[in-house]
Amino acid sequence: MTGTDVVDEVLDSLYDAIVAGDGDAAVAHTSAAFECGAAPLHVLFDSMIPALEEVGSRFESNQIFLPEMLVAARAMQAGMELVRPRLAAESAARIGTFVMGTVAGDIHDIGKNLCNVMLEGAGFDVIDLGVNVPAADFVAAIAEHRPDAVGISAFLTTTMPELVTTIDAIVTAGQRDGIVLLVGGAPVDQAYADRIGADGYAPNAVSAVRTVKALMGVA
Ligand code: B12
Structure with missing residues (x-):
């Protein structure tokens, strides 16, 4: 053997x-x-x-x-x-701060946690807001941590609209400029991400890292 x-x-x-x-x-x-x-x-x-x-x-x-x-x-x-x-x-040099969370009403977190592990490995300081995160908590975390990038997960077709609610809240709070905004989760795809005004989407943790680095210009 x-x-x-x-x-x-x-x-x-x-x-x-x-x-x-x-x-x-x-x-x-x-x-x-x-x-x-x-x-x-x-x-x-x-x-x-x-x-x-x-x-x-x-x-x-x-x-x-x-x-x-x-x-x-x-x-x-x-x-x-x-x-x-x-x-x-295996972590690389520090490249930025990433705020991540799963939207309100959704308690799936394995995929999100996997992205966090890969992002940390790539050199991000990850602030994990956990699961079932209301839009207002994303806004508060962005105000507090001033991240370079924000990731929002939704894993159910029924919680996908919360991605829109969360992005709207970020826009309303005047925080949209200056952050790279990614969305993800199994039911999300590139077309949906484009439609709701995200900067990027990735189908898995490896491409999430690649995508955020490319959008930040540190690829
Ligand atoms: C484990 C699991 C659960 C666990 C969750 C435990 C936990 N701590 O996460 C429990 C048992 C709690 C659960 C509950 C439910 N679940 Co569930 N669950 C799953 C299951 C089997 C696996 C999900 C998973 O972890 N996948 C593995 C990870 C690695 O993949 P991933 O999540 O897609 O993540 C990757 C990408 O999406 C991406 N990604 C993830 N996040 C982000 C973020 C960003 C920014 C980016 C760029 C990328 C990215 O990278 C990740 C890593 O590669 C799926 C089936 C499946 N095959 O997906 C059903 C599934 C998601 N569940 C489902 C359902 C229906 C439910 C319940 C409603 C069941 C019920 N009747 O109560 C509840 C909902 C509870 C709630 N309110 O959230 C359905 C959803 C159907 C739909 N289309 O909406 C699925 C698809 C099962 C099915 N085939 O029917 N579930």
């Missing part, structure tokens, strides 16, 4: 642990993957995220229900705690 085979086997076990919602096993397999020399991004993108995608499609087809989806998400988050410091250790 080659080293690559061993890593693949551990990543398969990690995938199964997340799908099964077994947090302890997820942590153990994440740890084992690093001991075998797996790169943090390999662990994230070739095991953890596909596992959650599988959970999403099982939920959609009524094979599992909300409690199972919740434990799977917790298992993923537990494993991600081991990934975070490894990505941060």
Whole structure:
């Protein structure tokens, strides 16, 4: 068996642990993957995220229900705690401040947290406002932290309109100029981002970093 085979086997076990919602096993397999020399991004993108995608499609087809989806998400988050410091250790020189949050009415945060980890790794100081964030809290955070960029996530079709509400509040507060404004989350796309007046959109954490750096002119 080659080293690559061993890593693949551990990543398969990690995938199964997340799908099964077994947090302890997820942590153990994440740890084992690093001991075998797996790169943090390999662990994230070739095991953890596909596992959650599988959970999403099982939920959609009524094979599992909300409690199972919740434990799977917790298992993923537990494993991600081991990934975070490894990505941060690869951190580049500081390039700016990024305010990030999930809109009001929406409690999904795994994708947002993943973007935060990647942004920190790229050299941003990330101010994470958390989930279920009212537009007024984005406005207050921009006033307090004077960020270079702001990221707003919405993960449900029903909470996408909150992106508009939040951008409107930022415009009304006179804060729109001078910040790079990104939107994201699974139901959002480039056309929607253009329509609601965002500067950028990215479908995943890697391209979120690339996009914000390009828009800031630090690519
Ligand atoms: C885990 C999960 C949950 C967990 C969330 C736990 C947590 N802490 O986040 C729990 C169980 C709580 C949950 C609840 C619900 N969920 Co849910 N959930 C999911 C699931 C399985 C995974 C989401 C996820 O983490 N994906 C993995 C991450 C890495 O991907 P991502 O979120 O897309 O993020 C990436 C990009 O979007 C981008 N990105 C993210 N943010 C940002 C920000 C910026 C600025 C940029 C540039 C980019 C960017 O980069 C990220 C990383 O690559 C999805 C199914 C799926 N396949 O997506 C359903 C899903 C999102 N949920 C769904 C639903 C319906 C619900 C509930 C309404 C269920 C219910 N009946 O109560 C509730 C809503 C609760 C609420 N008010 O928010 C639906 C949404 C359908 C829709 N179109 O609106 C989905 C799609 C499942 C489905 N197929 O039906 N959910």
